[in-house]
Structures are given as C-alpha cells and as structure tokens.
Ligand code: SF4
Ligand code: SF4
C-alpha cells in the first residue's frame with residue numbers, strides 16, 4: 534500500500550500538532566477551566582500503615598503484593614511503583630527523632646504541565662481539565678516516550694504481557710467524576726493524605742508551616758517543582774533526605790524537552806506511528822492467538 538504525498542503531509546501535520554500540544558477542541562471551548570484537584574501528603578502524619586496501598590490495589594483490581602500489607606519487613610528495602618502497585622510507601626531515618634522514622638508515599642505527581650503527556654504524540658496520556666493525568670490505552674502505541682520523559686520515573690510498562698500497556702496512578706479520575714475522593718485518601722486513617730483543590734491545599738500547607746515552624750521545613754514540594762504538581766508534600770526534614778529529587782528546577786519539563794523534540798528529524802517523529810501500527814497488529818494477532826484457550 535502506498536502513501537500519497539498529500540496523506541503523508543497530513544500525517545506529519547497531525548504529528549506536529551500533537552507535538553505542539555495543540556487541540557482544536559480546547560481552542561474552541563470557552564468554558565472556564567475548573568480548579569485542579571490535588572493531594573497534600575503530610576509526611577509528618579504518615580504512620581506507614583499502607584492502608585492507602587491496599588485501597589489503591591483494591592480499587593484498581595491489582596494483585597496482592599508479595600509482602601502482605603500488614604508485614605513491616607516491607608520497609609527493609611526501598612520500593613518503586615510497578616504495574617502491580619501504583620503507590621508505595623518507603624521508610625527513611627529521622628535524624629531529628631531516630632525513634633520515629635519518616636514514611637513517604639510515591640506515585641504519579643499529576644504535574645501541572647506533564648512531560649509524559651507532552652512527549653506522547655497520540656495523546657495516550659492527557660492532562661484533564663480537572664487535574665488528573667490519565668492514560669488512554671486505546672491510543673497508546675507503546676513507544677514509551679512517556680517513561681523516558683517523566684522526571685519522576687513513574688509510568689511503568691507491562692513488559693511481560695503479550696498486549697502491553699502503560700500503568701500508573703490515575704488519581705482515581707473515575708471516582709472524582711462521581712463526586713468521590715480518591716480511594717487512598719478515603720482509606721488514610723491519619724489524614725496524611727488530604728484531597729482538595731490545589732489552591733486550597735497550598736493554603737493549608739502554608740498555614741501548617743507558618744503555625745509550626747519547628748515542625749516543618751519551609752518548603753512545599755510540588756508547589757513549583759517542574760512548573761508545579763498536583764500532589765504536594767510537607768516534610769520535617771529536607772526533601773533530598775526523604776527520596777525526592779531536588780535538582781529538577783521550576784521550569785515545566787515540556788519547555789525543557791521541546792528543543793530536543795523540535796530537533797528530531799521527521800522520520801523519528803513518524804516512527805511512533807509505524808510502531809503504533811505494528812503494536813495494534815501484534816495485539817490483534819495476540820488476541821487471535823489467545824482465542825480458544827481455557
Ligand atoms: S509524574 Fe510523570 S507520569 Fe505523572 S504526570 Fe508527571 S510526568 Fe506524567
Ligand atoms: S489516587 Fe487512586 S490510583 Fe492514585 S494512588 Fe490513590 S488510590 Fe491509587
């Protein structure tokens with residue numbers, strides 16, 4: 534099958550539009566954007582009970598972890614999120630109070646201007662008007678640009694699956710649209726995970742720091758990092774001591790990566806489209822191959 538020059542330019546144009554993040558639909562809409570929803574994680578309140586992990590697994594029908602949720606030995610090693618765990622808690626020593634270790638949640642930060650969505654040429658990842666950065670598996674072509682571009686190393690790929698997809702925290706977007714709060718926030722017994730609008734939660738965080746200057750370092754992680762994130766953190770000790778990158782700067786990551794992307798020859802821009810076709814072809818083939826099993 535040959536591709537006519539006009540069609541070729543159309544595809545290239547679409548890829549360019551996706552690259553620039555231009556959306557006809559958004560350009561036409563006049564509705565005011567709602568305030569971004571957000572989470573405030575106060576690490577001084579987290580007890581490491583893992584109720585949030587358990588609620589997340591249940592909500593997303595993820596498998597039981599290798600180490601049960603009530604097993605403390607899980608904290609003997611640092612963990613990362615995975616295709617089977619969209620949020621994990623890690624334990625860090627507390628130099629200010631050695632008897633009270635610090636527990637820190639890790640999951641997608643739902644960046645205000647997400648590098649993952651910017652890098653995705655087919656809108657497989659998308660920043661919603663409400664704040665969550667969501668994944669559309671129907672559009673994903675498996676190129677994994679989102680994994681490379683994420684400054685927090687969050688998107689994970691189902692390498693072992695014959696029909697692989699990207700997995701990460703969804704910010705319980707479906708629950709939010711039903712007027713419910715995310716499952717992990719609902720399950721947290723200590724209010725270490727607070728859900729609200731980003732504007733409100735920045736205010737709450739500022740007040741906590743102002744009223745308890747001895748308790749917190751005077752910094753809200755995520756207020757400005759990489760242009761701001763939807764998940765905000767408070768800490769009693771500097772953030773680099775509890776596993777956070779503090780070298781990311783405050784410029785949105787899409788701004789930093791756009792120069793690189795514009796410098797990429799067109800063949801590399803179109804390469805993902807070819808991968809998409811191959812990916813869909815292999816998925817269909819895999820599905821056909823699975824027919825009749827069981
Ligand atoms: S943390 Fe990574 S995956 Fe999550 S929104 Fe930001 S860039 Fe995307
Ligand atoms: S917001 Fe939802 S998907 Fe994300 S960590 Fe919490 S429970 Fe899991």
Ligand code: SF4
Pocket residue numbers: 578579580581582583584585586622636638720721722723724725726
């Ligand atoms: S449920 Fe709350 S207190 Fe328990 S581990 Fe999660 S954030 Fe910490």
